[in-house]
Amino acid sequence: MGLRRYLANKTVWYLGALVVAVVLNFLLPRLIPGNPVDVLVSKMGQGGLSSEAQQRTYEAFMREFGLDRPIWDQFALYISGVFHGNFGASFSFYPTPVSSLIAQSVPYTLALQLPAIVLGWIIGNVLGAIAAYKGGGWDKSVFTTALLFNSTPYYCLSIILLYVFGVVLGWFPVGGAYSLGLSPEWSWEFFSDALTYWWLPFASLVLINIGGQAVGMRSMAIYELGSDYVNYSRSLGIGDRKMTGYIFRNAMLPQITGLALSIGTMVGGALITELVFSYPGMGSLLFGAISSNDYPVIQAVTLIITVAVLVANYLVEILYGFIDPRIRASKSGEK
Numbered sequence: 001m002g003l004r005r006y007l008a009n010k011t012v013w014y015l016g017a018l019v020v021a022v023v024l025n026f027l028l029p030r031l032i033p034g035n036p037v038d039v040l041v042s043k044m045g046q047g048g049l050s051s052e053a054q055q056r057t058y059e060a061f062m063r064e065f066g067l068d069r070p071i072w073d074q075f076a077l078y079i080s081g082v083f084h085g086n087f088g089a090s091f092s093f094y095p096t097p098v099s100s101l102i103a104q105s106v107p108y109t110l111a112l113q114l115p116a117i118v119l120g121w122i123i124g125n126v127l128g129a130i131a132a133y134k135g136g137g138w139d140k141s142v143f144t145t146a147l148l149f150n151s152t153p154y155y156c157l158s159i160i161l162l163y164v165f166g167v168v169l170g171w172f173p174v175g176g177a178y179s180l181g182l183s184p185e186w187s188w189e190f191f192s193d194a195l196t197y198w199w200l201p202f203a204s205l206v207l208i209n210i211g212g213q214a215v216g217m218r219s220m221a222i223y224e225l226g227s228d229y230v231n232y233s234r235s236l237g238i239g240d241r242k243m244t245g246y247i248f249r250n251a252m253l254p255q256i257t258g259l260a261l262s263i264g265t266m267v268g269g270a271l272i273t274e275l276v277f278s279y280p281g282m283g284s285l286l287f288g289a290i291s292s293n294d295y296p297v298i299q300a301v302t303l304i305i306t307v308a309v310l311v312a313n314y315l316v317e318i319l320y321g322f323i324d325p326r327i328r329a330s331k332s333g334e335k
Helices: 002-030 036-045 051-065 071-083 098-134 136-151 154-168 188-225 228-235 240-251 253-264 271-276 282-291 295-323 325-332
Strands: none
Touching: 002 071, 002 295, 098 136, 098 188, 098 240, 098 253, 098 271, 098 282, 098 295, 136 188, 154 188, 154 271, 188 240, 188 253, 188 271, 228 240, 253 295, 271 282, 282 295
């Protein structure tokens, strides 16, 4: 009974949050000053288009994008498109569908972010748990190094790595996702070439993730080290490896939340990193769309980020309900 009530409350809360997010996702891009159609027509005007032709083009684009309709009609079209998976055409790359632009960008973001998040989470948590348990010089060195990386902004580390290994040493390319003359395809030639462009942005992300996870796990593990079960286990002579496993499992609940949030926000989480390395992921796509008031692209990308964050948090809440007996007890009225 307690678990069902907990799950029902969380489901209702997250559905409400999703509704609010969808409404804000429609309204916020329209609060950005300027009209995207004006930008399109002004670019055409630079090519020698007459003022009369510019006016006709302006009216045609306003009708095409539905911007001449009342705001409620625009919202109804937006909701209908969301439910049908149709985000419309991009203003900046008209008539390219937004779904095509996202399909081109998502693989780069996933290939860059997902390994960095997962690998950083695993290594950081293991290092943090071991550092907290062993203490002494090991703890000081791990904690100092982890804190240094955790306190360094993504873009600062990206610029440092780019300058040292790309500009000074010349070991890696300084920007892009693959060499000029190649096109994305499933071939070893393209994969090996793209891998050389992938290493630097990946390293800048995974080092920061390792630092943040190590600091968080160390703090939680130190708290667990003061628990009665740890003192009792030590008195029984349980080995370090098994004790580290106990500490890791009990301290990992908040870290699981951090992992879910990182995965949920990875679409736009490395925007600055992608810009520094000119990496054509979702962050770069979103930045370009904001710069040109491309409503459909902004709405699509931010909606994906919002849904990913809500789903990740919801799954974590559900997981907590099954693995943490304190939650079930509190919902069923037990003391």
